[in-house]
Amino acid sequence: MNNDSSAFLAAYESLVPASTQAGSKGPAGLLDAWRSLVDECAEGYSFGVDEFKNDVHVRDTIETLCMDPRVKDDPARDEFYARVLEADERFKDLVRPDVHIDSPDLPWWRRAVLKNGGDEYVEDMRSQYGIEVSPA
DSSP states (O other): OOOOOHHHHHHHHHHSOHHHHTTOOTHHHHHHHHHHHHHHHHHOOOSOHHHHHHHTHHHHHHHHHHTOGGGTTOHHHHHHHHHHHHHHHHHHHHEEEEEEOSOTTSOHHHHEEESEEOHHHHHHIIIIIOOOOEEO
8 A cells, every 4th residue: 555645645744743653654554553453442442441532543633634635636545545444344343333422523433332342441331431341
């Protein structure tokens, strides 16, 4: 995947905080981070809800980058976003379609509740939201 066209990379560099860029692999690093989180969720996310909310933030960054008008017609953006959507579909299989948390104004991935989770996630969902999640 060559998602580092000049327009796509320029948008990345201007939109993604320098602290996130440090040591990253550009847009591919964002995709790797999203896929890694999805993998971790498939295995039973082992941290609490606050950590989950922090980790899922990478998907916000991806969306901001891909929806930027400067890359709207960039083939590199299209190729990158297609791979993001593949990871999204896998993530959707891991979340409960019938339950959402937080504000309906947030994107679907921010409101997602995992079907299964590690002990800390299960306990946090129960104590903070009154939602029962199956142990992984």
